[in-house]
Amino acid sequence: MNFKISESGYYGEFGGSYIPELLLPNIEELKSAFKRIVESTSFQRDFSKLLKEYVGRPTPLYYARRLSAHYNTNIYLKREDLCHTGAHKINNTIGQILLAQEMNKKRIIAETGAGQHGVATATVCALMGLKCIVYMGEVDMERQAPNVKRMQMLGAEVRAVHSGTKTLKDATNEAIRDWINHPEETYYLIGSVVGPHPYPHIVSIFQSVIGDEIKKQLQQSPDYILACVGGGSNAIGAFYPFLDDETVKLIGVEAAGLGLQSGKTAATLTLGSTGVLHGSKSKLIQTEDGQVVEPYSISAGLDYPGVGPVHAFLDQCGRVEYKNATDEEALIAAGLLTRLEGIIPALESAHAFAALEKINPLADENIVVNLSGRGDKDMETYQQKLKF
Amino acid sequence: MERNKLSDLLQTDKKNLLNIYSTAGYPAIDDTSNIILNAMNSGVDMMEIGIPFSDPLADGPVIQQSSQKALNNGMTLELLFEQLNEIKNKVNIPLLLMGYYNSILNYGTEEFCKKCQMVGISGLIIPDLPLEVFQSEYEDVFKKYQLHNILLITPQTTDDRVKKIDNASTAFIYAVSSASTTGTKTGISDSTAFLEKLSQMHLKHPVLTGFNINNRDAYLQACKYTRGAIIGSAFIKAISNNVKLADGINIFLSSIIQASK
Ligand SMILES: Cc1ncc(COP(=O)(O)O)c(C=O)c1O
Numbered sequence: 012m013n014f015k016i017s018e019s020g021y022y023g024e025f026g027g028s029y030i031p032e033l034l035l036p037n038i039e040e041l042k043s044a045f046k047r048i049v050e051s052t053s054f055q056r057d058f059s060k061l062l063k064e065y066v067g068r069p070t071p072l073y074y075a076r077r078l079s080a081h082y083n084t085n086i087y088l089k090r091e092d093l094c095h096t097g098a099h100k101i102n103n104t105i106g107q108i109l110l111a112q113e114m115n116k117k118r119i120i121a122e123t124g125a126g127q128h129g130v131a132t133a134t135v136c137a138l139m140g141l142k143c144i145v146y147m148g149e150v151d152m153e154r155q156a157p158n159v160k161r162m163q164m165l166g167a168e169v170r171a172v173h174s175g176t177k178t179l180k181d182a183t184n185e186a187i188r189d190w191i192n193h194p195e196e197t198y199y200l201i202g203s204v205v206g207p208h209p210y211p212h213i214v215s216i217f218q219s220v221i222g223d224e225i226k227k228q229l230q231q232s233p234d235y236i237l238a239c240v241g242g243g244s245n246a247i248g249a250f251y252p253f254l255d256d257e258t259v260k261l262i263g264v265e266a267a268g269l270g271l272q273s274g275k276t277a278a279t280l281t282l283g284s285t286g287v288l289h290g291s292k293s294k295l296i297q298t299e300d301g302q303v304v305e306p307y308s309i310s311a312g313l314d315y316p317g318v319g320p321v322h323a324f325l326d327q328c329g330r331v332e333y334k335n336a337t338d339e340e341a342l343i344a345a346g347l348l349t350r351l352e353g354i355i356p357a358l359e360s361a362h363a364f365a366a367l368e369k370i371n372p373l374a375d376e377n378i379v380v381n382l383s384g385r386g387d388k389d390m391e392t393y394q395q396k397l398k399f
Numbered sequence: 400m401e402r403n404k405l406s407d408l409l410q411t412d413k414k415n416l417l418n419i420y421s422t423a424g425y426p427a428i429d430d431t432s433n434i435i436l437n438a439m440n441s442g443v444d445m446m447e448i449g450i451p452f453s454d455p456l457a458d459g460p461v462i463q464q465s466s467q468k469a470l471n472n473g474m475t476l477e478l479l480f481e482q483l484n485e486i487k488n489k490v491n492i493p494l495l496l497m498g499y500y501n502s503i504l505n506y507g508t509e510e511f512c513k514k515c516q517m518v519g520i521s522g523l524i525i526p527d528l529p530l531e532v533f534q535s536e537y538e539d540v541f542k543k544y545q546l547h548n549i550l551l552i553t554p555q556t557t558d559d560r561v562k563k564i565d566n567a568s569t570a571f572i573y574a575v576s577s578a579s580t581t582g583t584k585t586g587i588s589d590s591t592a593f594l595e596k597l598s599q600m601h602l603k604h605p606v607l608t609g610f611n612i613n614n615r616d617a618y619l620q621a622c623k624y625t626r627g628a629i630i631g632s633a634f635i636k637a638i639s640n641n642v643k644l645a646d647g648i649n650i651f652l653s654s655i656i657q658a659s660k
Contacts, residue, residue, distance in 0.1 A: 027529075029527045029532070030529065031456065031527055032526070032530075032553060032564075035556070035560075036555045036557075174463060174467075180454065184454055184456060191457065191579065191580050192579045192583055195555075195578075286501050286505060287499075287500050287527065290456075295501070297505060300476055300477070301504070302470060303454050
């Protein structure tokens, strides 16, 4: 099976570049710049150096002794929460800011849900001295307030999005509209493996450092890798180098929100049908009339009605199994990890941990859970829901 | 070549073609039929009916809000087809549908095209369906149902690509006046160099100019270089303010058309 993207930007039937003609020159420019840059040794050198010295990579692969005992198996945590800014998002923003510099763009725009991608973008813009505008849904600005302050302190302008459901989907719409209105000077720094080709591919490549490190650190193939899936960037980053190794069971975990049947969910691959949103063909939660349904999840970073096209493809061909976890299951898993290991996970990552309840590993098997981010941003929600 | 009301109109020597955009199901769910008939009687040459979509990426605030309102009203694509079918025999101007690709994909492309032909649609504008995908997957089915695909060009489109789009077109080319979402800027005075260039390119197909045409001046400016103009956001605003729909339409259209026709 070939899991690589095709020349025209498709994973099987999914992907592509469904954008208005207005953005075509931008996409063409991006494609050729990316091609130039990934092959250049100076980029590889700058990228690795920044990941090492600025982000703090490689992140540890930590054997979670007490969590392993609890589930009677071997659980390793890939500590993306220890990256500078507290999540995997910065792997991608470092790569893309170098790309933006190569393209000589001075104005950076981004969308954000949980605020982690916004913070990671604001951070690299401060580092490079570039102007930064982050679009964020009004609802997310409230529930992830600490990240709004961080972005502002970093010098970014956070623009509240009041349209639609006022969450990640609408923030992405506004970022794309901004790009349409400022096509020449602006670089759109997208935060997950979504959007028109070549973004899903670019983000996958930059995030695949996660899986590359797991491979080196574990020195053997794990039996399972678990990761949460919003757009799907931390998941594909962890899975990428293992796609061809069929002995590794890859499990993506989507947010079921209040439950699959509740109508308040973000479990796109379980409930969605083929559709086009934000420039690519993938799975989408939509009505009979083709309107995108308001998603819901307690976790702002998973509260998205679409999913990266690569995941739609990996689901269809069965290489990755997609499960889901409700708000409540994620909260319980977060509490458990915190008390057993002294690590407070991001609500997004907590969904990956919740899936430990849904697999039946043997005592001698090895499981890697991608701990995509830390939970500081979610303290208010944790406090309310876990009542302490 | 697809023959229908649109190609017939373009074959006449009529100039200053006025194409009015209106979102289906807006302001009220059953207003669209009246808007079409009223506009037709006021001298509009063709109409473009927008299929409301939850995530209209290429649209500015005015059309976004009209889409959202239409959806809140309960508008659907199926209902639009029913409404269009009822007035089919009264409409003697070309009608186009403008929509996002997801609406069509979700309806089923062949079924969608078939319905379009049944209710008298002459052409489609699908801003997020790229030329290459259209050519490899949809050209034949559009032909089968005699639908023109209207492609967009912008000031950033290279001359080579303009020619490619001209070759792939069958009716007119939609020139987007400037790099923007709909109705985001006021007027098209910054676009004259682009439009002038187009007028000198000896394209096979006529060009209509759209985006940001907000009054008679902008309309005439567009018509100076191209075959006509498309007005969207300004029309939507005009029918948003008025208690009586017919008055809103007539006042706005007479401010545009006046004695120019
Ligand atoms: C910590 C963390 N994990 C996961 C995600 C979800 O994104 P993705 O699925 O692209 O990894 C986010 C998004 O904001 C996040 O902040």
